[in-house]
Every structure is written in structure tokens, then in C-alpha cells.
Amino acid sequence: xNPIEILFEYWPRLLDGALMTLKLTFLGALIAGLVSPGxxxxxxxxxxxxxxxxxxxxxxxxxxxxxxxxxxxxxGSGQFRPALEEWGLWTFFRDPFNCALLxxxxxxxxxxxxxxxxxxxxxxxxxxxxxxxxGMSRSKILRRVVFPHAYRIAWPALGNEVILLxxxxxxxxxxxxxxxxxxxxxxxxxxxxxxxYLWAALIYLCITAAFVLLWRQxxxxxxxxIHAPGTPRAxxxxxxxSQA
Amino acid sequence: xxxxxxxxxxxxxxEILRGLAITVQLAIVxxxxxxxxxxxxxxxxxxxxxxxxxxxxxxTTIMRGxxxxxxxxxxxxxxxxxxxxxxxxxxxxxxxxxxxPFAAGVIALGMVFGAFAGEVLRGAFQSLDKGQVEAGRAIxxxxxxIFRRIQLPQLWRFALPGxxxxxxxxxKDTALVSVIALDDLMRMTKVAVGVTKQPFTFxxxxxxxxxxxxxxxxxxxxxxxxxxxxxxxxxx
Numbered sequence: 234x235n236p237i238e239i240l241f242e243y244w245p246r247l248l249d250g251a252l253m254t255l256k257l258t259f260l261g262a263l264i265a266g267l268v269s270p271g272x273x274x275x276x277x278x279x280x281x282x283x284x285x286x287x288x289x290x291x292x293x294x295x296x297x298x299x300x301x302x303x304x305x306x307x308x309g310s311g312q313f314r315p316a317l318e319e320w321g322l323w324t325f326f327r328d329p330f331n332c333a334l335l336x337x338x339x340x341x342x343x344x345x346x347x348x349x350x351x352x353x354x355x356x357x358x359x360x361x362x363x364x365x366x367x368g369m370s371r372s373k374i375l376r377r378v379v380f381p382h383a384y385r386i387a388w389p390a391l392g393n394e395v396i397l398l399x400x401x402x403x404x405x406x407x408x409x410x411x412x413x414x415x416x417x418x419x420x421x422x423x424x425x426x427x428x429x430y431l432w433a434a435l436i437y438l439c440i441t442a443a444f445v446l447l448w449r450q451x452x453x454x455x456x457x458x459i460h461a462p463g464t465p466r467a468x469x470x471x472x473x474x475s476q477a
Numbered sequence: 478x479x480x481x482x483x484x485x486x487x488x489x490x491x492e493i494l495r496g497l498a499i500t501v502q503l504a505i506v507x508x509x510x511x512x513x514x515x516x517x518x519x520x521x522x523x524x525x526x527x528x529x530x531x532x533x534x535x536x537t538t539i540m541r542g543x544x545x546x547x548x549x550x551x552x553x554x555x556x557x558x559x560x561x562x563x564x565x566x567x568x569x570x571x572x573x574x575x576x577x578p579f580a581a582g583v584i585a586l587g588m589v590f591g592a593f594a595g596e597v598l599r600g601a602f603q604s605l606d607k608g609q610v611e612a613g614r615a616i617x618x619x620x621x622x623i624f625r626r627i628q629l630p631q632l633w634r635f636a637l638p639g640x641x642x643x644x645x646x647x648x649k650d651t652a653l654v655s656v657i658a659l660d661d662l663m664r665m666t667k668v669a670v671g672v673t674k675q676p677f678t679f680x681x682x683x684x685x686x687x688x689x690x691x692x693x694x695x696x697x698x699x700x701x702x703x704x705x706x707x708x709x710x711x712x713x
Contacts, residue, residue: 296691298652309677403544
């Protein structure tokens with residue numbers, strides 16, 4: 234079969250795989266994105282002793298292959314089957330999708346926490362002092378000053394992390410989740426036609442390219458007060474007015 | 478519980494160590510291949526020729542955007558198909574032969590490493606002081622001499638942190654070759670799990686071994702960075 238015929242015959246499967254890849258990546262990044270701000274704050278503010286378990290967790294995740302983490306959760310949970318059954322958690326761990334999602338979320342949480350920690354630490358001290366000076370409460374400072382600026386600083390790095398997660402999600406195929414990679418291996422084992430791998434590569438590249446464009450659009454929106462069209466530097470405007 | 482990890486027939490210590498040896502071998506053999514490809518990619522993207530620049534850009538962009546496991550399968554299955562085609566052309570009755578998983582691992586991981594290293598090295602080249610190259614030219618050094626005596630020694634200093642990260646990533650990515658049946662640490666762990674039915678214990682052990690290797694790499698790399706920067710005065 235030629236490459237076009239392969240695509241005509243198997244496109245529903247590949248599309249199905251692409252949706253699964255997107256689902257895994259999106260949910261994994263989202264869960265990590267919800268947990269990481271709190272953890273990043275702990276990494277910035279808490280006492281060193283309180284940070285110790287978090288540092289250990291981040292170091293472990295960064296120092297081990299994500300495939301090993303996935304196996305540790307998916308196969309490793311089998312060792313505790315009686316206990317997990319007792320707690321009603323076995324149905325969760327029996328499903329490869331859940332295990333893959335849990336592994337990716339845990340993995341991405343560690344990376345996103347570190348990225349966000351860097352972002353929070355790069356927020357200029359003066360901004361926080363100014364917020365304190367006008368009487369903002371601690372939580373209000375975090376909500377209105379620290380996090381908006383931290384996210385703006387961390388945004389490109391967070392985008393890279395999501396792309397890495399998308400690439401890592403291909404590992405789910407090893408535990409029989411049918412994402413793009415899983416479908417591709419399935420089709421290859423049936424047809425022995427090499428071109429299906431090239432289609433898979435194209436799908437991954439398209440997802441990455443689309444994501445990069447979207448992420449840049451969002452970045453522009455996050456910093457629209459800095460690069461507003463027409464004005465040379467919007468952030469300098471209020472300063473000028475107060476001097477006049 | 479420790480008899481599980483004993484060395485010899487009773488435990489799995491020797492099998493896992495043998496797997497670890499394969500993992501380390503794979504990483505060490507891949508490193509020069511990846512560095513070589515990285516230099517090629519960096520030269521291509523910095524070259525004055527447009528097609529070469531496009532080639533360098535295409536290689537680094539595409540390889541960095543693909544999942545490592547896809548690259549591995551493309552190399553393993555693709556090279557296998559080519560090999561068999563070649564064999565059949567040579568001798569129509571030849572039995573189908575498998576491409577060596579070790580070679581496939583080296584090529585695939587080397588290609589991935591090369592794509593990322595290309596970007597690191599390009600950045601390092603661009604952060605070199607241009608005045609020094611001009612000075613070299615002014616005293617009549619050839620391009621080769623400038624590269625060997627001025628650029629290369631300093632390139633190391635700029636590229637080392639990035640290359641160090643890539644080394645650690647590659648070390649972790651070696652776990653993927655277990656999927657194409659190379660008997661590395663990950664696969665030996667799987668074999669041990671299959672017999673002992675203690676998946677958590679053994680996968681945790683594998684994780685701890687990888688972790689130890691990464692932490693050790695970080696320590697050595699920090700040492701190397703300190704050494705590479707020994708002649709540099711820090712502003713702070």
C-alpha cells in the first residue's frame with residue numbers, strides 16, 4: 234500500500250489516537266497546573282524543613298525516567314491489590330488510562346512547580362513592597378501582584394513543559410493506551426507498512442505547531458499591557474501622568 | 478526481603494546489575510554519536526549556505542518535536558525493513574534478520590541528543606566574543622586554527638550546562654530501549670517482576686538506581702562546570 238492508501242484506510246484510528254493524546258496531555262497538564270501554584274508557594278515561602286519532602290519529590294521525578302514512573306504506578310499498584318481493593322481504589326489502578334494520567338500529572342506537577350517557583354522568585358521585590366504600602370492583604374498581593382507577574386515570566390517555560398508532556402504521553406502506548414503512538418504501532422503490526430510512522434510523526438508535529446501558536450497568542454494576551462499596539466511602552470504611561 | 482536482591486542464583490542482584498551495565502554502555506556509546514550530530518547540526522544552522530541552514534533548522538526542529546519513543550520505533554522498524562530488503566536483494570533466500578536493538582537505540586537516542594545539542598552548541602557559538610575571532614584573523618590564523626585554538630576551548634564553557642542537562646535526559650531516555658527488547662536495566666527489572674510478582678519493589682529499585690545515576694551525574698557536572706570556569710572572574 235502506498236502512504237496515501239494507508240491514510241485513507243486508517244485515518245479514523247489515527248484521529249482517535251490524536252484525540253487520546255490530546256486528552257492525556259490536556260488533563261495531565263491541567264491537573265498539574267492546578268496543584269503546582271500551591272506547591273510553588275511552599276517552595277518559596279515555607280521553612281526549609283517543610284520543603285524537604287517537596288524537594289525530594291521533585292528530585293525523584295526529575296531523576297527517574299518517566300517510563301519507570303509509569304511502570305511503578307501501573308504494574309507496581311498490583312503488589313498492593315488487596316489493600317487497594319479494600320479501599321475501593323483497585324478499579325482506578327486497573328485502568329491503564331488512569332495510571333498513565335496519574336503518572337503524567339505527578340511528573341508534570343514536579344516540573345511545573347519548579348518553573349513557577351522560578352517565576353515567583355523573579356517578581357521584583359518593589360512590586361510587592363508597593364502592594365504592601367497601599368495596604369493590600371497577603372492573599373490579595375498573591376492574587377493580584379505575585380501570581381499574574383509570575384505566570385507572565387514563567388509562561389514560555391510552562392509551554393515547553395506542556396510540549397514535553399505531550400511527547401511523553403506517547404509512552405502511554407506501552408501500557409496499552411491507544412494514543413497516536415498506540416494506534417500507530419497497532420496499524421504497523423497489521424500492515425508492516427512503514428509510512429504509518431511518518432503519518433504519526435506528522436500528527437505530533439502538527440499538534441506541537443498548533444500548540445506553540447496558541448501559547449504565543451496567550452502570551453501576547455497576558456502581556457498586552459506591555460506591548461499594547463500603538464503605544465511605545467504602556468507600562469511607562471501612568472508614571473508620566475503622575476509627573477505631569 | 479534483601480535476599481531478593483542477592484547476587485547469584487538466589488536473588489536478582491546480578492541480573493539487574495547486568496541490565497545496568499547495558500544501560501550505562503548504551504548511554505556512553507550514544508554520547509559521542511549525539512555530540513557529533515550536534516556539531517554537524519550547529520555548523521549547518523550557522524553556515525552561510527541557505528540550503529544547509531534549512532537542513533539544520535529542519536533537523537533540530539523536527540527531531541525535538543517528536544516523541545523519543547516514536548523516533549526509536551522509526552529507526553528500529555525502518556532500519557529493520559531496509560536491512561531485510563537489502564538482504565533479500567543480496568540473497569533472495571536469506572532468512573529475515575532483526576536489526577540490533579542496541580544499534581537502533583544508539584542511533585535513535587543519538588539523533589535526539591544531536592538535535593538538542595545542535596541548539597545548545599549554536600547558542601554557545603553565538604555567545605563567543607566576536608572580537609577574538611577577528612583578532613585571530615588579524616594575526617593571520619586560518620579558520621581551522623581559530624576554531625581549534627580560540628572557539629573550541631571556550632565553546633565548552635558555554636555549552637557545558639546545556640549538554641549536561643541533555644546527558645541526564647538521555648540517560649533517562651535509555652529506559653525506552655526496553656520496549657524494543659534490549660536487556661537494559663528496565664527490561665531486567667521487568668523480568669525480575671515477572672518471576673517474583675513484586676512489581677512495586679523492583680520498579681522502585683530501578684527508579685532508585687536511575688535516580689542515583691542522575692544525582693551522581695549532577696555532582697560530576699557541577700565539578701566539571703567549576704573546572705571549565707576556573708579562569709573566569711565572576712562579577713558577583
